[in-house]
Amino acid sequence: MRIAILDDYQNVALSLADWDSLNANTTVFTEYLGTDDDTICRVLEPFDVIVAMRERTPLTATRLQRLPNLRLLVSTGMRNSSIDLEAARSRNITVCGTNGSPTAAAEHTWALIMAAARRLDVELFSSAKPRAAGHPWQQTLGMGLHGKTLGIYGLGRLGSQVARLGQAFGMKVIAYSRNLTSEKAIEVGAELVGEKDLFTRSDVLSIHLKHSERTTNIIGRQQLGLMKPSSVLVNTSRSAIIERQGLIDSLHAGTPRLAAVDVFDNEPLPVNDALLSAPGVIATPHLGYVTEDQYRLFYADAVEAIKSWRDGNPVRVLG
Structure with missing residues:
Protein backbone atom coordinates (compact mmCIF):
# COMPACT_ATOMS: atom_id res chain seq x y z
CA MET A 1 0.00 0.00 0.00
CA ARG A 2 1.35 3.39 -1.02
CA ILE A 3 0.22 6.43 0.96
CA ALA A 4 0.64 10.09 0.00
CA ILE A 5 0.40 12.76 2.70
CA LEU A 6 -0.21 16.07 0.97
CA ASP A 7 0.70 19.64 1.88
CA ASP A 8 2.57 18.97 5.12
CA TYR A 9 4.17 22.42 4.97
CA GLN A 10 5.86 22.15 8.38
CA ASN A 11 7.05 18.55 7.75
CA VAL A 12 5.47 17.30 10.99
CA ALA A 13 3.01 14.61 9.91
CA LEU A 14 5.26 11.61 10.51
CA SER A 15 6.16 12.83 14.00
CA LEU A 16 2.59 13.40 15.15
CA ALA A 17 1.08 9.94 14.57
CA ASP A 18 2.13 6.29 14.39
CA TRP A 19 2.41 5.88 10.64
CA ASP A 20 4.86 2.98 11.09
CA SER A 21 1.99 0.88 12.45
CA LEU A 22 0.54 0.78 8.94
CA ASN A 23 3.56 -1.05 7.49
CA ALA A 24 3.07 0.94 4.32
CA ASN A 25 5.15 2.94 1.87
CA THR A 26 4.41 6.51 2.99
CA THR A 27 5.49 9.61 1.08
CA VAL A 28 5.16 13.10 2.52
CA PHE A 29 4.77 16.12 0.25
CA THR A 30 5.97 19.21 2.09
CA GLU A 31 5.62 21.52 -0.92
CA TYR A 32 2.42 22.65 -2.57
CA LEU A 33 1.87 20.65 -5.76
CA GLY A 34 0.42 23.65 -7.55
CA THR A 35 -2.65 23.94 -9.73
CA ASP A 36 -1.68 22.11 -12.91
CA ASP A 37 -3.81 18.98 -13.35
CA ASP A 38 -1.18 17.16 -15.39
CA THR A 39 1.51 17.68 -12.76
CA ILE A 40 -0.71 16.72 -9.84
CA CYS A 41 -2.03 13.58 -11.51
CA ARG A 42 1.42 12.48 -12.64
CA VAL A 43 2.78 12.83 -9.09
CA LEU A 44 -0.18 11.17 -7.36
CA GLU A 45 -0.92 8.42 -9.91
CA PRO A 46 1.01 5.65 -8.07
CA PHE A 47 -0.76 6.03 -4.72
CA ASP A 48 -3.50 3.84 -3.25
CA VAL A 49 -4.25 6.24 -0.40
CA ILE A 50 -4.12 10.05 -0.26
CA VAL A 51 -4.29 12.04 2.97
CA ALA A 52 -5.37 15.58 2.14
CA MET A 53 -4.80 18.52 4.48
CA ARG A 54 -8.09 20.39 4.40
CA GLU A 55 -8.68 22.08 1.03
CA ARG A 56 -5.09 22.84 0.10
CA THR A 57 -5.06 20.52 -2.92
CA PRO A 58 -8.52 20.05 -4.45
CA LEU A 59 -9.42 16.53 -5.56
CA THR A 60 -11.80 17.33 -8.40
CA ALA A 61 -13.67 14.92 -10.65
CA THR A 62 -11.10 15.53 -13.39
CA ARG A 63 -8.22 14.67 -11.10
CA LEU A 64 -9.88 11.63 -9.50
CA GLN A 65 -10.59 10.21 -12.93
CA ARG A 66 -6.87 10.27 -13.66
CA LEU A 67 -5.84 8.46 -10.45
CA PRO A 68 -6.57 4.81 -11.31
CA ASN A 69 -4.83 3.36 -8.24
CA LEU A 70 -6.57 5.54 -5.67
CA ARG A 71 -8.87 3.58 -3.37
CA LEU A 72 -8.99 5.67 -0.19
CA LEU A 73 -9.00 9.41 0.32
CA VAL A 74 -8.71 10.76 3.87
CA SER A 75 -9.48 14.42 4.46
CA THR A 76 -8.54 16.14 7.69
CA GLY A 77 -11.78 17.43 9.18
CA MET A 78 -15.30 16.27 8.44
CA ARG A 79 -16.08 18.73 5.63
CA ASN A 80 -14.05 19.36 2.49
CA SER A 81 -15.74 21.21 -0.34
CA SER A 82 -12.70 20.70 -2.58
CA ILE A 83 -13.29 16.94 -2.83
CA ASP A 84 -15.83 15.79 -5.40
CA LEU A 85 -17.61 13.14 -3.34
CA GLU A 86 -19.91 12.09 -6.18
CA ALA A 87 -16.96 11.49 -8.49
CA ALA A 88 -15.20 9.53 -5.75
CA ARG A 89 -18.26 7.29 -5.26
CA SER A 90 -18.53 6.67 -8.98
CA ARG A 91 -14.94 5.40 -8.97
CA ASN A 92 -15.39 3.32 -5.78
CA ILE A 93 -13.02 5.56 -3.86
CA THR A 94 -13.83 5.65 -0.14
CA VAL A 95 -13.60 9.12 1.40
CA CYS A 96 -13.13 9.42 5.16
CA GLY A 97 -12.73 12.36 7.50
CA THR A 98 -11.13 13.02 10.85
CA ASN A 99 -12.14 14.73 14.04
CA GLY A 100 -10.85 18.22 14.71
CA SER A 101 -10.57 20.89 17.34
CA PRO A 102 -13.86 22.72 18.02
CA THR A 103 -12.04 25.82 19.26
CA THR A 284 -2.00 35.38 8.32
CA PRO A 285 -1.35 32.27 6.15
CA HIS A 286 -4.54 30.31 6.93
CA LEU A 287 -3.53 29.49 10.50
CA GLY A 288 -7.03 29.01 11.89
CA TYR A 289 -6.68 25.23 12.14
CA VAL A 290 -2.88 25.01 12.36
CA THR A 291 -2.14 23.99 15.95
CA GLU A 292 -0.16 21.06 17.30
CA ASP A 293 -3.18 19.68 19.18
CA GLN A 294 -5.29 19.81 16.05
CA TYR A 295 -2.63 18.21 13.85
CA ARG A 296 -2.12 15.37 16.33
CA LEU A 297 -5.84 14.68 16.16
CA PHE A 298 -5.94 14.99 12.37
CA TYR A 299 -3.08 12.61 11.72
CA ALA A 300 -3.93 10.07 14.44
CA ASP A 301 -7.44 9.83 13.02
CA ALA A 302 -6.01 9.53 9.50
CA VAL A 303 -3.93 6.53 10.58
CA GLU A 304 -7.00 5.02 12.23
CA ALA A 305 -9.07 5.62 9.09
CA ILE A 306 -6.52 3.85 6.92
CA LYS A 307 -6.33 0.86 9.28
CA SER A 308 -10.11 0.59 9.51
CA TRP A 309 -10.54 0.82 5.74
CA ARG A 310 -7.84 -1.81 5.19
CA ASP A 311 -9.68 -4.10 7.62
CA GLY A 312 -12.95 -3.61 5.75
CA ASN A 313 -14.61 -1.35 8.32
CA PRO A 314 -14.09 2.26 7.20
CA VAL A 315 -14.87 4.96 9.78
CA ARG A 316 -16.15 8.54 9.43
CA VAL A 317 -17.11 8.01 5.80
CA LEU A 318 -18.03 11.27 4.07
CA GLY A 319 -20.90 11.63 1.68
Missing part, protein backbone atom coordinates in the same frame (compact mmCIF):
# COMPACT_ATOMS: atom_id res chain seq x y z
CA ALA A 104 -8.90 26.43 17.17
CA ALA A 105 -10.54 28.64 14.55
CA ALA A 106 -12.37 30.77 17.11
CA GLU A 107 -9.13 31.27 19.04
CA HIS A 108 -7.35 32.47 15.91
CA THR A 109 -10.23 34.79 15.11
CA TRP A 110 -9.60 36.48 18.41
CA ALA A 111 -5.86 36.57 17.78
CA LEU A 112 -6.64 38.59 14.64
CA ILE A 113 -9.14 40.82 16.43
CA MET A 114 -6.60 41.66 19.13
CA ALA A 115 -3.82 42.17 16.59
CA ALA A 116 -6.01 44.61 14.69
CA ALA A 117 -7.33 46.41 17.78
CA ARG A 118 -3.80 47.06 19.08
CA ARG A 119 -2.12 47.23 15.65
CA LEU A 120 0.38 44.51 16.47
CA ASP A 121 1.19 44.31 12.76
CA VAL A 122 2.83 47.73 13.14
CA GLU A 123 3.96 47.75 16.77
CA LEU A 124 5.42 44.28 17.26
CA PHE A 125 9.18 44.06 17.73
CA SER A 126 10.76 41.08 16.01
CA SER A 127 13.99 39.97 14.41
CA ALA A 128 12.72 41.71 11.27
CA LYS A 129 11.97 44.98 13.10
CA PRO A 130 14.23 45.07 16.18
CA ARG A 131 14.16 48.08 18.46
CA ALA A 132 17.92 48.44 18.08
CA ALA A 133 17.52 48.99 14.34
CA GLY A 134 15.39 52.05 14.85
CA HIS A 135 11.90 50.59 14.98
CA PRO A 136 9.80 53.51 16.32
CA TRP A 137 8.52 53.41 19.88
CA GLN A 138 4.69 53.66 19.77
CA GLN A 139 3.26 54.55 16.38
CA THR A 140 -0.46 53.94 16.66
CA LEU A 141 -3.44 54.46 18.94
CA GLY A 142 -5.12 51.14 19.73
CA MET A 143 -8.84 50.54 19.87
CA GLY A 144 -10.31 49.46 23.20
CA LEU A 145 -12.88 46.70 22.83
CA HIS A 146 -14.92 47.19 26.00
CA GLY A 147 -18.22 48.85 25.12
CA LYS A 148 -17.68 48.41 21.37
CA THR A 149 -20.02 46.45 19.11
CA LEU A 150 -18.99 43.04 17.79
CA GLY A 151 -20.91 41.92 14.72
CA ILE A 152 -21.14 38.25 13.81
CA TYR A 153 -22.20 37.27 10.29
CA GLY A 154 -23.17 33.62 10.73
CA LEU A 155 -23.96 32.55 14.28
CA GLY A 156 -23.17 28.84 14.00
CA ARG A 157 -20.76 26.86 16.15
CA LEU A 158 -17.72 29.05 15.48
CA GLY A 159 -19.63 32.31 15.37
CA SER A 160 -21.22 31.51 18.72
CA GLN A 161 -17.80 30.89 20.30
CA VAL A 162 -16.51 34.20 18.98
CA ALA A 163 -19.64 35.94 20.26
CA ARG A 164 -19.23 34.58 23.79
CA LEU A 165 -15.59 35.64 23.90
CA GLY A 166 -16.67 39.11 22.80
CA GLN A 167 -18.99 39.32 25.78
CA ALA A 168 -16.05 38.44 28.04
CA PHE A 169 -14.37 41.60 26.72
CA GLY A 170 -17.47 43.63 27.55
CA MET A 171 -18.56 44.03 23.95
CA LYS A 172 -22.14 44.30 22.75
CA VAL A 173 -22.78 41.47 20.30
CA ILE A 174 -25.08 41.72 17.29
CA ALA A 175 -25.59 39.02 14.69
CA TYR A 176 -27.18 38.38 11.33
CA SER A 177 -27.59 35.59 8.81
CA ARG A 178 -30.45 34.70 6.52
CA ASN A 179 -31.92 31.95 8.71
CA LEU A 180 -30.90 33.23 12.14
CA THR A 181 -33.73 33.55 14.66
CA SER A 182 -34.03 35.81 17.69
CA GLU A 183 -34.19 32.72 19.91
CA LYS A 184 -30.87 31.41 18.62
CA ALA A 185 -29.23 34.82 18.97
CA ILE A 186 -30.48 35.21 22.54
CA GLU A 187 -29.03 31.79 23.45
CA VAL A 188 -25.53 33.20 22.98
CA GLY A 189 -26.28 36.68 24.28
CA ALA A 190 -26.51 38.38 20.88
CA GLU A 191 -29.04 40.74 19.37
CA LEU A 192 -30.52 39.74 16.02
CA VAL A 193 -30.26 42.62 13.54
CA GLY A 194 -30.76 43.11 9.83
CA GLU A 195 -27.92 42.91 7.33
CA LYS A 196 -27.63 46.68 6.93
CA ASP A 197 -27.50 47.24 10.70
CA LEU A 198 -24.82 44.56 11.02
CA PHE A 199 -22.50 46.49 8.73
CA THR A 200 -23.34 50.00 9.93
CA ARG A 201 -23.21 49.28 13.69
CA SER A 202 -20.24 46.90 14.00
CA ASP A 203 -16.93 48.18 15.29
CA VAL A 204 -15.55 44.69 14.67
CA LEU A 205 -17.30 42.45 12.14
CA SER A 206 -16.34 38.77 12.02
CA ILE A 207 -17.42 36.47 9.20
CA HIS A 208 -18.48 32.90 10.04
CA LEU A 209 -20.61 31.77 7.11
CA LYS A 210 -20.26 28.39 5.45
CA HIS A 211 -19.09 28.71 1.88
CA SER A 212 -21.65 27.63 -0.70
CA GLU A 213 -22.94 28.77 -4.06
CA ARG A 214 -25.37 31.06 -2.21
CA THR A 215 -22.71 32.69 -0.04
CA THR A 216 -20.09 33.18 -2.76
CA ASN A 217 -19.40 36.95 -3.02
CA ILE A 218 -22.33 37.59 -0.68
CA ILE A 219 -20.36 40.51 0.80
CA GLY A 220 -19.30 43.20 -1.66
CA ARG A 221 -18.70 46.92 -2.08
CA GLN A 222 -22.24 47.84 -1.12
CA GLN A 223 -22.09 46.20 2.31
CA LEU A 224 -18.46 47.14 3.02
CA GLY A 225 -19.21 50.75 2.15
CA LEU A 226 -21.69 50.85 5.03
CA MET A 227 -19.00 50.12 7.63
CA LYS A 228 -17.58 52.74 9.98
CA PRO A 229 -14.29 54.39 8.95
CA SER A 230 -12.87 53.11 12.25
CA SER A 231 -14.11 49.52 11.86
CA VAL A 232 -12.31 46.19 11.56
CA LEU A 233 -13.40 43.34 9.28
CA VAL A 234 -12.23 39.83 10.19
CA ASN A 235 -12.49 36.79 7.92
CA THR A 236 -11.39 33.35 9.10
CA SER A 237 -14.12 31.54 7.17
CA ARG A 238 -13.62 31.38 3.39
CA SER A 239 -12.25 34.07 1.11
CA ALA A 240 -14.89 33.58 -1.59
CA ILE A 241 -17.58 34.86 0.77
CA ILE A 242 -16.19 38.39 0.30
CA GLU A 243 -15.91 39.73 -3.23
CA ARG A 244 -12.19 40.18 -3.62
CA GLN A 245 -11.97 43.34 -5.70
CA GLY A 246 -14.75 44.88 -3.68
CA LEU A 247 -12.69 44.36 -0.51
CA ILE A 248 -9.57 45.86 -2.07
CA ASP A 249 -11.51 48.89 -3.38
CA SER A 250 -13.27 49.39 -0.04
CA LEU A 251 -9.99 49.37 1.87
CA HIS A 252 -8.60 51.99 -0.48
CA ALA A 253 -11.78 54.02 0.14
CA GLY A 254 -11.27 53.72 3.91
CA THR A 255 -14.20 51.55 4.95
CA PRO A 256 -13.41 49.37 6.75
CA ARG A 257 -10.21 50.79 8.25
CA LEU A 258 -8.63 47.37 8.70
CA ALA A 259 -9.21 43.88 7.30
CA ALA A 260 -7.71 40.98 9.27
CA VAL A 261 -7.84 37.94 7.02
CA ASP A 262 -6.68 34.33 7.27
CA VAL A 263 -8.18 32.96 4.04
CA PHE A 264 -7.46 33.73 0.39
CA ASP A 265 -8.64 32.87 -3.10
CA ASN A 266 -5.24 31.37 -3.94
CA GLU A 267 -3.25 29.54 -1.29
CA PRO A 268 -0.35 29.72 -0.75
CA LEU A 269 -0.82 33.42 -1.43
CA PRO A 270 1.41 34.79 -4.23
CA VAL A 271 3.93 37.31 -2.88
CA ASN A 272 2.70 39.97 -5.33
CA ASP A 273 -0.98 39.49 -4.55
CA ALA A 274 -2.90 42.78 -4.82
CA LEU A 275 -4.64 42.26 -1.49
CA LEU A 276 -1.34 42.50 0.37
CA SER A 277 -0.69 45.97 -1.04
CA ALA A 278 -4.12 47.30 -0.04
CA PRO A 279 -4.07 49.64 2.97
CA GLY A 280 -5.06 48.22 6.34
CA VAL A 281 -4.57 44.53 5.61
CA ILE A 282 -3.41 42.22 8.41
CA ALA A 283 -2.88 38.78 6.90
Whole structure:
Protein backbone atom coordinates (compact mmCIF):
# COMPACT_ATOMS: atom_id res chain seq x y z
CA MET A 1 0.00 0.00 0.00
CA ARG A 2 1.35 3.39 -1.02
CA ILE A 3 0.22 6.43 0.96
CA ALA A 4 0.64 10.09 0.00
CA ILE A 5 0.40 12.76 2.70
CA LEU A 6 -0.21 16.07 0.97
CA ASP A 7 0.70 19.64 1.88
CA ASP A 8 2.57 18.97 5.12
CA TYR A 9 4.17 22.42 4.97
CA GLN A 10 5.86 22.15 8.38
CA ASN A 11 7.05 18.55 7.75
CA VAL A 12 5.47 17.30 10.99
CA ALA A 13 3.01 14.61 9.91
CA LEU A 14 5.26 11.61 10.51
CA SER A 15 6.16 12.83 14.00
CA LEU A 16 2.59 13.40 15.15
CA ALA A 17 1.08 9.94 14.57
CA ASP A 18 2.13 6.29 14.39
CA TRP A 19 2.41 5.88 10.64
CA ASP A 20 4.86 2.98 11.09
CA SER A 21 1.99 0.88 12.45
CA LEU A 22 0.54 0.78 8.94
CA ASN A 23 3.56 -1.05 7.49
CA ALA A 24 3.07 0.94 4.32
CA ASN A 25 5.15 2.94 1.87
CA THR A 26 4.41 6.51 2.99
CA THR A 27 5.49 9.61 1.08
CA VAL A 28 5.16 13.10 2.52
CA PHE A 29 4.77 16.12 0.25
CA THR A 30 5.97 19.21 2.09
CA GLU A 31 5.62 21.52 -0.92
CA TYR A 32 2.42 22.65 -2.57
CA LEU A 33 1.87 20.65 -5.76
CA GLY A 34 0.42 23.65 -7.55
CA THR A 35 -2.65 23.94 -9.73
CA ASP A 36 -1.68 22.11 -12.91
CA ASP A 37 -3.81 18.98 -13.35
CA ASP A 38 -1.18 17.16 -15.39
CA THR A 39 1.51 17.68 -12.76
CA ILE A 40 -0.71 16.72 -9.84
CA CYS A 41 -2.03 13.58 -11.51
CA ARG A 42 1.42 12.48 -12.64
CA VAL A 43 2.78 12.83 -9.09
CA LEU A 44 -0.18 11.17 -7.36
CA GLU A 45 -0.92 8.42 -9.91
CA PRO A 46 1.01 5.65 -8.07
CA PHE A 47 -0.76 6.03 -4.72
CA ASP A 48 -3.50 3.84 -3.25
CA VAL A 49 -4.25 6.24 -0.40
CA ILE A 50 -4.12 10.05 -0.26
CA VAL A 51 -4.29 12.04 2.97
CA ALA A 52 -5.37 15.58 2.14
CA MET A 53 -4.80 18.52 4.48
CA ARG A 54 -8.09 20.39 4.40
CA GLU A 55 -8.68 22.08 1.03
CA ARG A 56 -5.09 22.84 0.10
CA THR A 57 -5.06 20.52 -2.92
CA PRO A 58 -8.52 20.05 -4.45
CA LEU A 59 -9.42 16.53 -5.56
CA THR A 60 -11.80 17.33 -8.40
CA ALA A 61 -13.67 14.92 -10.65
CA THR A 62 -11.10 15.53 -13.39
CA ARG A 63 -8.22 14.67 -11.10
CA LEU A 64 -9.88 11.63 -9.50
CA GLN A 65 -10.59 10.21 -12.93
CA ARG A 66 -6.87 10.27 -13.66
CA LEU A 67 -5.84 8.46 -10.45
CA PRO A 68 -6.57 4.81 -11.31
CA ASN A 69 -4.83 3.36 -8.24
CA LEU A 70 -6.57 5.54 -5.67
CA ARG A 71 -8.87 3.58 -3.37
CA LEU A 72 -8.99 5.67 -0.19
CA LEU A 73 -9.00 9.41 0.32
CA VAL A 74 -8.71 10.76 3.87
CA SER A 75 -9.48 14.42 4.46
CA THR A 76 -8.54 16.14 7.69
CA GLY A 77 -11.78 17.43 9.18
CA MET A 78 -15.30 16.27 8.44
CA ARG A 79 -16.08 18.73 5.63
CA ASN A 80 -14.05 19.36 2.49
CA SER A 81 -15.74 21.21 -0.34
CA SER A 82 -12.70 20.70 -2.58
CA ILE A 83 -13.29 16.94 -2.83
CA ASP A 84 -15.83 15.79 -5.40
CA LEU A 85 -17.61 13.14 -3.34
CA GLU A 86 -19.91 12.09 -6.18
CA ALA A 87 -16.96 11.49 -8.49
CA ALA A 88 -15.20 9.53 -5.75
CA ARG A 89 -18.26 7.29 -5.26
CA SER A 90 -18.53 6.67 -8.98
CA ARG A 91 -14.94 5.40 -8.97
CA ASN A 92 -15.39 3.32 -5.78
CA ILE A 93 -13.02 5.56 -3.86
CA THR A 94 -13.83 5.65 -0.14
CA VAL A 95 -13.60 9.12 1.40
CA CYS A 96 -13.13 9.42 5.16
CA GLY A 97 -12.73 12.36 7.50
CA THR A 98 -11.13 13.02 10.85
CA ASN A 99 -12.14 14.73 14.04
CA GLY A 100 -10.85 18.22 14.71
CA SER A 101 -10.57 20.89 17.34
CA PRO A 102 -13.86 22.72 18.02
CA THR A 103 -12.04 25.82 19.26
CA ALA A 104 -8.90 26.43 17.17
CA ALA A 105 -10.54 28.64 14.55
CA ALA A 106 -12.37 30.77 17.11
CA GLU A 107 -9.13 31.27 19.04
CA HIS A 108 -7.35 32.47 15.91
CA THR A 109 -10.23 34.79 15.11
CA TRP A 110 -9.60 36.48 18.41
CA ALA A 111 -5.86 36.57 17.78
CA LEU A 112 -6.64 38.59 14.64
CA ILE A 113 -9.14 40.82 16.43
CA MET A 114 -6.60 41.66 19.13
CA ALA A 115 -3.82 42.17 16.59
CA ALA A 116 -6.01 44.61 14.69
CA ALA A 117 -7.33 46.41 17.78
CA ARG A 118 -3.80 47.06 19.08
CA ARG A 119 -2.12 47.23 15.65
CA LEU A 120 0.38 44.51 16.47
CA ASP A 121 1.19 44.31 12.76
CA VAL A 122 2.83 47.73 13.14
CA GLU A 123 3.96 47.75 16.77
CA LEU A 124 5.42 44.28 17.26
CA PHE A 125 9.18 44.06 17.73
CA SER A 126 10.76 41.08 16.01
CA SER A 127 13.99 39.97 14.41
CA ALA A 128 12.72 41.71 11.27
CA LYS A 129 11.97 44.98 13.10
CA PRO A 130 14.23 45.07 16.18
CA ARG A 131 14.16 48.08 18.46
CA ALA A 132 17.92 48.44 18.08
CA ALA A 133 17.52 48.99 14.34
CA GLY A 134 15.39 52.05 14.85
CA HIS A 135 11.90 50.59 14.98
CA PRO A 136 9.80 53.51 16.32
CA TRP A 137 8.52 53.41 19.88
CA GLN A 138 4.69 53.66 19.77
CA GLN A 139 3.26 54.55 16.38
CA THR A 140 -0.46 53.94 16.66
CA LEU A 141 -3.44 54.46 18.94
CA GLY A 142 -5.12 51.14 19.73
CA MET A 143 -8.84 50.54 19.87
CA GLY A 144 -10.31 49.46 23.20
CA LEU A 145 -12.88 46.70 22.83
CA HIS A 146 -14.92 47.19 26.00
CA GLY A 147 -18.22 48.85 25.12
CA LYS A 148 -17.68 48.41 21.37
CA THR A 149 -20.02 46.45 19.11
CA LEU A 150 -18.99 43.04 17.79
CA GLY A 151 -20.91 41.92 14.72
CA ILE A 152 -21.14 38.25 13.81
CA TYR A 153 -22.20 37.27 10.29
CA GLY A 154 -23.17 33.62 10.73
CA LEU A 155 -23.96 32.55 14.28
CA GLY A 156 -23.17 28.84 14.00
CA ARG A 157 -20.76 26.86 16.15
CA LEU A 158 -17.72 29.05 15.48
CA GLY A 159 -19.63 32.31 15.37
CA SER A 160 -21.22 31.51 18.72
CA GLN A 161 -17.80 30.89 20.30
CA VAL A 162 -16.51 34.20 18.98
CA ALA A 163 -19.64 35.94 20.26
CA ARG A 164 -19.23 34.58 23.79
CA LEU A 165 -15.59 35.64 23.90
CA GLY A 166 -16.67 39.11 22.80
CA GLN A 167 -18.99 39.32 25.78
CA ALA A 168 -16.05 38.44 28.04
CA PHE A 169 -14.37 41.60 26.72
CA GLY A 170 -17.47 43.63 27.55
CA MET A 171 -18.56 44.03 23.95
CA LYS A 172 -22.14 44.30 22.75
CA VAL A 173 -22.78 41.47 20.30
CA ILE A 174 -25.08 41.72 17.29
CA ALA A 175 -25.59 39.02 14.69
CA TYR A 176 -27.18 38.38 11.33
CA SER A 177 -27.59 35.59 8.81
CA ARG A 178 -30.45 34.70 6.52
CA ASN A 179 -31.92 31.95 8.71
CA LEU A 180 -30.90 33.23 12.14
CA THR A 181 -33.73 33.55 14.66
CA SER A 182 -34.03 35.81 17.69
CA GLU A 183 -34.19 32.72 19.91
CA LYS A 184 -30.87 31.41 18.62
CA ALA A 185 -29.23 34.82 18.97
CA ILE A 186 -30.48 35.21 22.54
CA GLU A 187 -29.03 31.79 23.45
CA VAL A 188 -25.53 33.20 22.98
CA GLY A 189 -26.28 36.68 24.28
CA ALA A 190 -26.51 38.38 20.88
CA GLU A 191 -29.04 40.74 19.37
CA LEU A 192 -30.52 39.74 16.02
CA VAL A 193 -30.26 42.62 13.54
CA GLY A 194 -30.76 43.11 9.83
CA GLU A 195 -27.92 42.91 7.33
CA LYS A 196 -27.63 46.68 6.93
CA ASP A 197 -27.50 47.24 10.70
CA LEU A 198 -24.82 44.56 11.02
CA PHE A 199 -22.50 46.49 8.73
CA THR A 200 -23.34 50.00 9.93
CA ARG A 201 -23.21 49.28 13.69
CA SER A 202 -20.24 46.90 14.00
CA ASP A 203 -16.93 48.18 15.29
CA VAL A 204 -15.55 44.69 14.67
CA LEU A 205 -17.30 42.45 12.14
CA SER A 206 -16.34 38.77 12.02
CA ILE A 207 -17.42 36.47 9.20
CA HIS A 208 -18.48 32.90 10.04
CA LEU A 209 -20.61 31.77 7.11
CA LYS A 210 -20.26 28.39 5.45
CA HIS A 211 -19.09 28.71 1.88
CA SER A 212 -21.65 27.63 -0.70
CA GLU A 213 -22.94 28.77 -4.06
CA ARG A 214 -25.37 31.06 -2.21
CA THR A 215 -22.71 32.69 -0.04
CA THR A 216 -20.09 33.18 -2.76
CA ASN A 217 -19.40 36.95 -3.02
CA ILE A 218 -22.33 37.59 -0.68
CA ILE A 219 -20.36 40.51 0.80
CA GLY A 220 -19.30 43.20 -1.66
CA ARG A 221 -18.70 46.92 -2.08
CA GLN A 222 -22.24 47.84 -1.12
CA GLN A 223 -22.09 46.20 2.31
CA LEU A 224 -18.46 47.14 3.02
CA GLY A 225 -19.21 50.75 2.15
CA LEU A 226 -21.69 50.85 5.03
CA MET A 227 -19.00 50.12 7.63
CA LYS A 228 -17.58 52.74 9.98
CA PRO A 229 -14.29 54.39 8.95
CA SER A 230 -12.87 53.11 12.25
CA SER A 231 -14.11 49.52 11.86
CA VAL A 232 -12.31 46.19 11.56
CA LEU A 233 -13.40 43.34 9.28
CA VAL A 234 -12.23 39.83 10.19
CA ASN A 235 -12.49 36.79 7.92
CA THR A 236 -11.39 33.35 9.10
CA SER A 237 -14.12 31.54 7.17
CA ARG A 238 -13.62 31.38 3.39
CA SER A 239 -12.25 34.07 1.11
CA ALA A 240 -14.89 33.58 -1.59
CA ILE A 241 -17.58 34.86 0.77
CA ILE A 242 -16.19 38.39 0.30
CA GLU A 243 -15.91 39.73 -3.23
CA ARG A 244 -12.19 40.18 -3.62
CA GLN A 245 -11.97 43.34 -5.70
CA GLY A 246 -14.75 44.88 -3.68
CA LEU A 247 -12.69 44.36 -0.51
CA ILE A 248 -9.57 45.86 -2.07
CA ASP A 249 -11.51 48.89 -3.38
CA SER A 250 -13.27 49.39 -0.04
CA LEU A 251 -9.99 49.37 1.87
CA HIS A 252 -8.60 51.99 -0.48
CA ALA A 253 -11.78 54.02 0.14
CA GLY A 254 -11.27 53.72 3.91
CA THR A 255 -14.20 51.55 4.95
CA PRO A 256 -13.41 49.37 6.75
CA ARG A 257 -10.21 50.79 8.25
CA LEU A 258 -8.63 47.37 8.70
CA ALA A 259 -9.21 43.88 7.30
CA ALA A 260 -7.71 40.98 9.27
CA VAL A 261 -7.84 37.94 7.02
CA ASP A 262 -6.68 34.33 7.27
CA VAL A 263 -8.18 32.96 4.04
CA PHE A 264 -7.46 33.73 0.39
CA ASP A 265 -8.64 32.87 -3.10
CA ASN A 266 -5.24 31.37 -3.94
CA GLU A 267 -3.25 29.54 -1.29
CA PRO A 268 -0.35 29.72 -0.75
CA LEU A 269 -0.82 33.42 -1.43
CA PRO A 270 1.41 34.79 -4.23
CA VAL A 271 3.93 37.31 -2.88
CA ASN A 272 2.70 39.97 -5.33
CA ASP A 273 -0.98 39.49 -4.55
CA ALA A 274 -2.90 42.78 -4.82
CA LEU A 275 -4.64 42.26 -1.49
CA LEU A 276 -1.34 42.50 0.37
CA SER A 277 -0.69 45.97 -1.04
CA ALA A 278 -4.12 47.30 -0.04
CA PRO A 279 -4.07 49.64 2.97
CA GLY A 280 -5.06 48.22 6.34
CA VAL A 281 -4.57 44.53 5.61
CA ILE A 282 -3.41 42.22 8.41
CA ALA A 283 -2.88 38.78 6.90
CA THR A 284 -2.00 35.38 8.32
CA PRO A 285 -1.35 32.27 6.15
CA HIS A 286 -4.54 30.31 6.93
CA LEU A 287 -3.53 29.49 10.50
CA GLY A 288 -7.03 29.01 11.89
CA TYR A 289 -6.68 25.23 12.14
CA VAL A 290 -2.88 25.01 12.36
CA THR A 291 -2.14 23.99 15.95
CA GLU A 292 -0.16 21.06 17.30
CA ASP A 293 -3.18 19.68 19.18
CA GLN A 294 -5.29 19.81 16.05
CA TYR A 295 -2.63 18.21 13.85
CA ARG A 296 -2.12 15.37 16.33
CA LEU A 297 -5.84 14.68 16.16
CA PHE A 298 -5.94 14.99 12.37
CA TYR A 299 -3.08 12.61 11.72
CA ALA A 300 -3.93 10.07 14.44
CA ASP A 301 -7.44 9.83 13.02
CA ALA A 302 -6.01 9.53 9.50
CA VAL A 303 -3.93 6.53 10.58
CA GLU A 304 -7.00 5.02 12.23
CA ALA A 305 -9.07 5.62 9.09
CA ILE A 306 -6.52 3.85 6.92
CA LYS A 307 -6.33 0.86 9.28
CA SER A 308 -10.11 0.59 9.51
CA TRP A 309 -10.54 0.82 5.74
CA ARG A 310 -7.84 -1.81 5.19
CA ASP A 311 -9.68 -4.10 7.62
CA GLY A 312 -12.95 -3.61 5.75
CA ASN A 313 -14.61 -1.35 8.32
CA PRO A 314 -14.09 2.26 7.20
CA VAL A 315 -14.87 4.96 9.78
CA ARG A 316 -16.15 8.54 9.43
CA VAL A 317 -17.11 8.01 5.80
CA LEU A 318 -18.03 11.27 4.07
CA GLY A 319 -20.90 11.63 1.68
